[in-house]
Amino acid sequence: MIQYSLHCSQGHTYDAWFKNAAAFDEQQTRGIVTCAICGDVAVSKAPMAPSVTRSGADKISLTSAHPDAAKFRAMLREYRQKVTGEAENVGDRFAEEARRIHFEEVEARGIYGNATRDEVVALAEEGVEFMPLPDLPEEHN
Numbered sequence: 001m002i003q004y005s006l007h008c009s010q011g012h013t014y015d016a017w018f019k020n021a022a023a024f025d026e027q028q029t030r031g032i033v034t035c036a037i038c039g040d041v042a043v044s045k046a047p048m049a050p051s052v053t054r055s056g057a058d059k060i061s062l063t064s065a066h067p068d069a070a071k072f073r074a075m076l077r078e079y080r081q082k083v084t085g086e087a088e089n090v091g092d093r094f095a096e097e098a099r100r101i102h103f104e105e106v107e108a109r110g111i112y113g114n115a116t117r118d119e120v121v122a123l124a125e126e127g128v129e130f131m132p133l134p135d136l137p138e139e140h141n
Contacts, residue, residue: 003069008035009042017072019135032124076134083133087112095119102128 002020007013014036018024024045027033033043087110090097094113100106112133115123123130 005046006033006035006043007046008038008040010035010038010040012037012040013046015072017076017134030121030124073136077136080133080136083110083112086110089113095123098123098128098130099126102126 002024003015003017004024005013006016012035016033016036018027024033028043031041034041035043090111090113092114094111094115097106097111097113101108101111120130120132
């Protein structure tokens with residue numbers, strides 16, 4: 001996970017997390033990185049400098065984490081637990097079920113699952129509303 005400080009053409013500044021730098025670039029190219037405040041799609045990375053902390057007489061550790069990163073991760077963890085606790089896991093059928101709900105072929109309900117990159121692009125192009133569940137750092141250990 002990587003955290004970027006972002007700003008939009010309207011002057012809003014906010015932080016956002018991405019799986020990696022390539023994920024940010026790919027999402028920005030597709031036009032799905034939008035301002036969290038106004039929805040503007042003209043978003044770019046703000047200049048960032050890592051914070052440097054001393055952890056011993058001659059050791060220096062680098063971190064780009066925001067001072068509130070632990071609180072933010074806890075909020076993401078809580079959000080993810082709420083969704084997975086209240087919604088149906090449809091697994092690899094996510095794109096199919098999301099479409100069925102969107103086109104009112106079945107009763108609307110909360111779902112989560114897995115989708116390929118191509119399925120995600122197709123859903124977005126079709127106007128199906130969805131939001132990815134955040135990856136948490138401990139899931140990649």
